Amino acid sequence: MSSESRSPWFLPIIYVGGLIFGFGLAISGMAKPEVVLDFLQFEDFGLLFVMGGAAIVTGIVFAIATRSDRTAPLTGSSYVRRVKEFDRNVVVGGSIFGVGWGLSGICPGAAYASVGIGNLPILWAIGGMFLGAYAQGYWRSRQADSDAAVAPSD
């Protein structure tokens, strides 16, 4: 999908999708760390309906879209499922994410939405997420020295 083939509606529809996504996170309360922590401490199981409800919608949409041979109208891309290869990192990364989520009550999408509800202390968490993403990217770039030959874009 090159940027040349994109429809002028590409960025507006991404924005609208994000808007609905963020509105949903706000109304569900998931943008509030307290609500997530209440769930993890078994005091409020409502979050099951957030993840469950969202996964049922995407599940139905993915199932129907991937059965058709149509392509996405704004990009011409074909519809595929989100299936990532399994390796040890999926479990190690999931565990590290779990410790972070359990400590802070914050995950990436919910943290962005939390900014929108005026929660400025959440910037601590977003700053932490960027530091963490940078640390793992730096470390893994060092691990794969051969990749260092790839020239940066700017």
Added chain:
Amino acid sequence: MSELVPLLALADFFPRGILPYLIGGLLVGLGAATIYLSTGIIAGASTFLESTLSYVSDVPRFNRFKYVQSRGWRLVFTAGIVSGAAVYVLVSGEGMWTTDVQWWRLLFGGFLVGVGTRLGKGCTSGHGVCGVGSLSNTSFVNVATFLAVAIGTAQLVQALGVSP
């Protein structure tokens, strides 16, 4: 009176009710579906971290083609998420809101979230919503792992008397 008993038990599990959670979840799915149906893109929220780092860092990992190519629309997606929540504040009349969770929990927790989602190939939206919606075994394993570890961590933090 006796028919009220199961309702009361249910209310114990859902002190804030179920409806806001369910409506919120359906909208989160609808937002992801809107992007998917029109562009074919499966939007997770955490890749934004790496792709945005490509603007300011020359670490090769952040400058891989897929990140540099997608960083523009990922910024727009995130701006949409922030504004969607702001729209909710405006239309709900609930007002702005800030967390009481202590800054060090947010910072260190956020750091681990940043490491873990990138190492584990996704977060609550990528694996939890889109991966589970794709019936991906990788995502089921990731979600089961982070849920179990997060529950253990939150319970431990609570048992240690850290609050909020």
